Amino acid sequence: MTYGQKIEALAVPTRRAVLERLIEGPASVGEIADGLPVSRPAVSQHLRVLKDANLVRETKHGTRHIYSLNAEGFQDLRAYFDQFWDGALAALQTAVKASEEQ
Secondary structure, eight states, rough: OOOHHHHHHHHEEEEHHHHHHHTOOEEHHEEEEEEESSSHHHHHHHHHHHHHSSEEEEETTTTTTEEOOGGGHHHHHHHHHHHHHHHHHHHHHHHHHHHHOO
């Protein structure tokens, strides 16, 4: 899964809200839906996209499906954004050195 597919999965505000809810810890579809202005079936669809993007994990406990964040799924996304951060820090360092030389 490429970072681009993950960014596409995160493009929808409801999916970001689902991920923000899962920061608090694992939750069922119903628990996630309780805090959102969308139906349980809609939350299930968003969770499926996030799961396909490898951003959440699903664990089955009997008839319940419990979802949690998948930290490994965020690694390539983080690496993608880190390259911009590293570039910004390098540019800042260059600017500071240039201003010290003046």
